[in-house]
Amino acid sequence: MTKMKTSVAIATAMAVALTAASADAIDLGGALKSGTDAAKGLSLSDDDVRSIADQACEWSDAHNTIAPPSDTYAKRLQKLTAGLANEDGIRLNFKVYLVRDVNAFAMANGCVRVMAGLMDIAGDGEIRAVIGHEIGHAKLGHTKAKMRTALMAGAAREGVAASGGKAGAIAASELGGLAEAFVNAQFSQKEESAADEYGYAFMRKHGYDPHAMVTMLRKLPAGGGLLSSHPSSPDRAKKIEALVRKG
Numbered sequence: 248m249t250k251m252k253t254s255v256a257i258a259t260a261m262a263v264a265l266t267a268a269s270a271d272a273i274d275l276g277g278a279l280k281s282g283t284d285a286a287k288g289l290s291l292s293d294d295d296v297r298s299i300a301d302q303a304c305e306w307s308d309a310h311n312t313i314a315p316p317s318d319t320y321a322k323r324l325q326k327l328t329a330g331l332a333n334e335d336g337i338r339l340n341f342k343v344y345l346v347r348d349v350n351a352f353a354m355a356n357g358c359v360r361v362m363a364g365l366m367d368i369a370g371d372g373e374i375r376a377v378i379g380h381e382i383g384h385a386k387l388g389h390t391k392a393k394m395r396t397a398l399m400a401g402a403a404r405e406g407v408a409a410s411g412g413k414a415g416a417i418a419a420s421e422l423g424g425l426a427e428a429f430v431n432a433q434f435s436q437k438e439e440s441a442a443d444e445y446g447y448a449f450m451r452k453h454g455y456d457p458h459a460m461v462t463m464l465r466k467l468p469a470g471g472g473l474l475s476s477h478p479s480s481p482d483r484a485k486k487i488e489a490l491v492r493k494g
């Protein structure tokens with residue numbers, strides 16, 4: 248790969264959503280019942296979360312370069328995720344984005360995307376560790392909270408409360424923001440630790456070497472990519488290392 252772009256969600260953030268095709272319209276009808284809901288707080292059922300994640304994933308896939316099945320990155324990811332079809336009630340599907348970001352994300356609908364930039368610096372076990380960690384964010388409700396925040400922000404921007412709940416109108420223009428909420432999610436220290444522990448258990452469960460979680464955390468570059476959303480990795484590495492020692 249000679250020239251890779253940064254992922255679209257990272258490069259253009261929310262602005263791109265405004266020019267997104269209306270065919271991408273997300274149906275928030277069920278999720279965003281009225282302007283009043285948007286003002287008070289948004290309650291999202293598991294079905295809402297999955298349906299919105301489906302559409303955010305689709306948007307993200309349509310706006311990034313996906314490695315075709317014949318691509319070296321795609322083949323490698325397929326090989327190292329062999330046997331990972333269902334995880335903790337989520338049906339997983341994997342794709343590589345041909346972007347240089349050191350990043351990955353997972354959604355509650357099983358959409359797992361790994362950036363080529365991460366695969367360039369990580370061993371197979373380390374990539375699995377990141378995947379387990381990201382699934383943790385989805386299973387533990389962290390991504391749902393980000394989704395809710397993005398929907399609320401979108402509703403506020405579009406003046407839904409004032410105009411009586413034009414959910415359809417929000418939809419088309421806010422999809423990029425929703426995708427961004429997954430790709431560049433900023434999690435708290437507590438959430439990161441919880442996802443690390445989930446990832447550690449994931450490694451154990453599948454018989455992968457859990458120490459790969461430790462080496463991955465040590466490998467994360469300072470600043471940008473995975474680290475900006477995953478702070479203080481040396482401390483986190485120590486925590487997981489202690490778990491590995493205990494067995």
Ligand SMILES: [Zn+2]
Nearest residue numbers: 434439442477
């Ligand atoms: Zn994380």
